[in-house]
Structures are given as structure tokens and as C-alpha cells.
Amino acid sequence: xxxxxxxxxxxxxxxxxxxxxxxxxxxxxxxxxxxxxxxxxxxxxxxxxxxxxxxxxxxxxxxxxxxxxxxxxxxxxxxxxxxxxxxxxxxxxxxxxxxxxxx
Numbered sequence: 001x002x003x004x005x006x007x008x009x010x011x012x013x014x015x016x017x018x019x020x021x022x023x024x025x026x027x028x029x030x031x032x033x034x035x036x037x038x039x040x041x042x043x044x045x046x047x048x049x050x051x052x053x054x055x056x057x058x059x060x061x062x063x064x065x066x067x068x069x070x071x072x073x074x075x076x077x078x079x080x081x082x083x084x085x086x087x088x089x090x091x092x093x094x095x096x097x098x099x100x101x102x103x
Contacts, residue, residue: 017055
């Protein structure tokens with residue numbers, strides 16, 4: 001059988017609130033959604049930077065996020081989607097830390 005119904009290939013995309021929770025940046029999905037909904041997360045994709053204002057915003061591997069989780073905003077690259085909220089070692093495989101963003 002061919003087509004989208006067969007095979008294990010699902011698009012590697014996910015809501016940002018779910019990803020932030022799975023990657024262990026926040027303790028709950030509700031906290032992740034609140035952070036995003038308040039407009040504190042920026043997304044860089046294809047050279048464009050946008051402020052994300054909805055928790056349902058879709059991200060994918062290769063996207064770069066700027067998160068205000070430290071005294072200085074952190075820039076991270078999304079490397080994988082993940083299947084679940086696993087242990088910290090598994091969560092660290094979902095992203096790569098980039099340089100620290102300026103003010």
C-alpha cells in the first residue's frame with residue numbers, strides 16, 4: 001500500500017508548548033503555553049524572526065528559538081521533536097544550545 005496512510009513517516013512538526021514541555025524547559029505544558037501566549041518567545045526560520053503569540057504555533061527541526069528562561073535570553077536550535085517527556089538526558093537530545101542572544 002502506498003500513500004500517507006502507509007509507512008511510519010509523520011511530518012516532524014509539533015506545537016511549541018508541547019515541545020517546550022517535552023524538552024524540559026518548563027515544568028508543565030500550561031506554563032509553556034503561558035510563556036508563549038505572553039509573547040516572550042521568538043522564532044527564527046529561513047532568516048525571518050517572529051515573535052510567537054500562540055501556544056499552538058507549529059515548530060520543526062532546524063527552527064531557532066529565543067527563550068527568556070535565564071537572566072540573558074537563550075538561543076536554541078530544535079533538533080528533534082521527541083515522542084514523550086523523557087528523562088533530562090533524553091530531553092537534551094531535542095535541542096542544541098547556540099550563542100547567547102543580546103538584549
